[in-house]
Amino acid sequence: MSQDSSSLFKSIDIVQQVGEHQEISHLCFDSRQAKAGSLFFAIPGTQVDGHQFLPQVFAQGCTACVVERIPDSAPEGVLFFQVKDSNEAMAQVASNYYGNPSTQLNLVGITGTNGKTTSVTLLFELFKALGHRCGLISTVQNKIEDRVIPATHTTPDALNLNALLADMLASGCTHVFMEVSSHAVVQKRIFGLSFRGAIFSNITRDHLDFHETFDSYIKAKKGFFDALPKTAFALTNLDDKRGAVMLQNTKAQKYSYGILESADFKAKIKANVLSGLQLELDGNEIHAQLIGQFNAYNLIAIYATAILLGEEKGEVLIALSALKTAPGRFEQMHGPENKMAIVDYAHTPDALENVLKTIQAIRQKHQRIITVVGCGGNRDAGKRPIMATLAAQYSDQVVLTSDNPRFEDPELILDQMQAGISAADESKVIRISDRKHAIVEAIQQLAKSGDIVLVAGKGHETYQDIQGVKHDFDDKQVISDTFSKV
Numbered sequence: 312m313s314q315d316s317s318s319l320f321k322s323i324d325i326v327q328q329v330g331e332h333q334e335i336s337h338l339c340f341d342s343r344q345a346k347a348g349s350l351f352f353a354i355p356g357t358q359v360d361g362h363q364f365l366p367q368v369f370a371q372g373c374t375a376c377v378v379e380r381i382p383d384s385a386p387e388g389v390l391f392f393q394v395k396d397s398n399e400a401m402a403q404v405a406s407n408y409y410g411n412p413s414t415q416l417n418l419v420g421i422t423g424t425n426g427k428t429t430s431v432t433l434l435f436e437l438f439k440a441l442g443h444r445c446g447l448i449s450t451v452q453n454k455i456e457d458r459v460i461p462a463t464h465t466t467p468d469a470l471n472l473n474a475l476l477a478d479m480l481a482s483g484c485t486h487v488f489m490e491v492s493s494h495a496v497v498q499k500r501i502f503g504l505s506f507r508g509a510i511f512s513n514i515t516r517d518h519l520d521f522h523e524t525f526d527s528y529i530k531a532k533k534g535f536f537d538a539l540p541k542t543a544f545a546l547t548n549l550d551d552k553r554g555a556v557m558l559q560n561t562k563a564q565k566y567s568y569g570i571l572e573s574a575d576f577k578a579k580i581k582a583n584v585l586s587g588l589q590l591e592l593d594g595n596e597i598h599a600q601l602i603g604q605f606n607a608y609n610l611i612a613i614y615a616t617a618i619l620l621g622e623e624k625g626e627v628l629i630a631l632s633a634l635k636t637a638p639g640r641f642e643q644m645h646g647p648e649n650k651m652a653i654v655d656y657a658h659t660p661d662a663l664e665n666v667l668k669t670i671q672a673i674r675q676k677h678q679r680i681i682t683v684v685g686c687g688g689n690r691d692a693g694k695r696p697i698m699a700t701l702a703a704q705y706s707d708q709v710v711l712t713s714d715n716p717r718f719e720d721p722e723l724i725l726d727q728m729q730a731g732i733s734a735a736d737e738s739k740v741i742r743i744s745d746r747k748h749a750i751v752e753a754i755q756q757l758a759k760s761g762d763i764v765l766v767a768g769k770g771h772e773t774y775q776d777i778q779g780v781k782h783d784f785d786d787k788q789v790i791s792d793t794f795s796k797v
């Protein structure tokens with residue numbers, strides 16, 4: 312589809328325009344995709360500055376660009392829009408280009424360190440069960456009803472995001488549930504979207520490689536709420552220390568949920584066992600198939616969201632009890648000799664502690680816990696010793712292993728994890744950098760009859776990223792192969 316650039320920039324602040332308006336038939340921010348008819352956005356990134364590729368985009372026939380600085384020289388006839396922030400302009404233009412799809416959808420976003428994928432997946436399934444056509448935007452996958460569109464990021468870039476929302480709208484969706492990562496807020500991937508509601512789950516240490524300090528990580532998440540309109544609802548977890556701060560400056564209607572603190576939506580945990588949670592939720596008793604206190608928080612958040620979106624309480628409670636866990640989140644697998652494996656995406660200290668505490672709470676006395684865990688390369692290194700400490704503290708035995716070493720040396724990552732192991736815990740920890748070998752060792756050698764093996768960190772992932780190459784790897788596949796060989 313081709314549109315005049317004047318309509319794309321309607322009500323967008325520009326510093327200056329150089330050149331005449333043109334027909335635009337393609338938007339891109341990667342020079343390698345630029346061609347005749349493209350509007351290229353030059354973005355200053357974390358690795359390189361997109362402005363340095365302007366000569367390349369001109370050579371490829373592109374004659375329209377959005378820049379923060381107009382270059383000294385350019386071929387004749389090139390149209391420039393100079394803006395203060397290319398990321399912001401890109402999000403606004405993308406929304407205009409695709410007909411502002413978010414304004415016609417009930418779009419709900421969730422931010423927080425943990426629980427985003429779980430909550431949006433549950434919301435997507437809940438609203439489908441309540442009879443709505445739904446879209447899902449998540450780390451694991453994007454979905455338009457039952458059609459799967461593979462996900463590359465937790466929150467897609469502004470171009471893909473608006474294209475996806477337009478596709479959802481064209482497919483008849485009325486409700487869309489999406490994850491909002493802190494990276495997405497900072498890089499303005501969600502800028503200008505019209506949210507009907509926003510949820511905060513929790514915040515604990517993660518991503519300090521990108522945000523540098525915990526304060527700026529908090530500010531990034533808060534930025535999502537600060538930008539909401541009066542018409543939206545903002546729902547926060549008051550049991551989290553930063554829950555109240557998130558809503559401090561929002562114009563949206565404020566609501567809260569919690570288990571400990573008094574809140575608009577409250578739950579009490581009556582029982583937390585291997586078969587699920589018994590909850591008193593907003594005054595009603597329900598049984599849920601999800602396990603663990605952290606899932607009680609996810610369940611209240613999605614219940615509250617459904618009520619705030621106008622759903623009927625009785626119907627919501629019935630549908631809630633039928634929901635199953637999201638892929639790779641506390642997935643139980645059963646093997647011979649009553650050995651059990653749990654695959655979970657815990658890749659932060661808080662998530663690992665929650666999952667291990669949950670296993671401690673639901674296991675029987677004779678069941679030992681063996682944890683297989685690693686930490687990602689080229690990501691926050693500070694969490695490595697902490698995760699190892701927690702693994703050792705809550706497990707009977709630990710195998711430290713690799714989790715997407717990316718461009719780092721796996722052995723050096725393991726050295727940093729091992730630094731968190733106290734002398735007293737040393738005897739229960741071994742390290743095997745090959746993840747397959749680590750899982751097989753844990754199941755076949757370390758686990759005795761009836762024991763529980765937690766395989767943490769990769770959940771739904773089907774690859775191991777080594778030196779930029781994604782090798783096929785699936786924790787669940789390795790576990791089921793190992794179980795079938797025991």
Ligand SMILES: CC(=O)N[C@H]1[C@@H](OP(=O)(O)OP(=O)(O)OC[C@H]2O[C@@H](n3ccc(=O)[nH]c3=O)[C@H](O)[C@@H]2O)O[C@H](CO)[C@@H](O)[C@@H]1O[C@H](C)C(=O)N[C@@H](C)C(=O)N[C@H](CCC(=O)O)C(=O)O
Nearest residue numbers: 340341342354356357358359361364464465466468492494
């Ligand atoms: C750190 C980070 O967030 N990086 C994202 C960012 O890339 P960047 O700023 O590093 O880009 P860059 O490589 O410096 O390039 C700058 C500009 O030059 C352009 N370029 C570059 C090379 C070239 O030849 N030509 C060209 O035009 C690039 O397209 C870009 O526009 O913008 C890119 C385009 O949107 C993203 O793909 C990229 O995600 C990388 C791959 C990534 O790994 N991101 C992770 C950390 C991430 O975003 N994670 C969050 C979830 C976090 C959570 O768990 O909560 C997510 O939402 O997925």
Ligand SMILES: Nc1ncnc2c1ncn2[C@@H]1O[C@H](COP(=O)(O)OP(=O)(O)OP(=O)(O)O)[C@@H](O)[C@H]1O
Nearest residue numbers: 424425426427428429450605608655656657662666
């Ligand atoms: N509400 C919660 N509070 C704390 N921990 C949670 C919560 N929900 C899930 N977890 C734990 O965190 C892990 C990751 O959960 P989930 O994938 O839902 O989070 P996420 O926020 O989407 O993560 P990411 O930032 O990687 O996209 C789960 O596997 C579980 O161990």
Ligand SMILES: N[C@H](CCC[C@H](N)C(=O)O)C(=O)O
Nearest residue numbers: 658686687690714715768769
């Ligand atoms: N969204 C997170 C996921 C981490 C998952 C873990 N398996 C890893 O690769 O570190 C990130 O990109 O940091």
Ligand SMILES: [Mg+2]
Nearest residue numbers: 427428450465
């Ligand atoms: Mg996620």
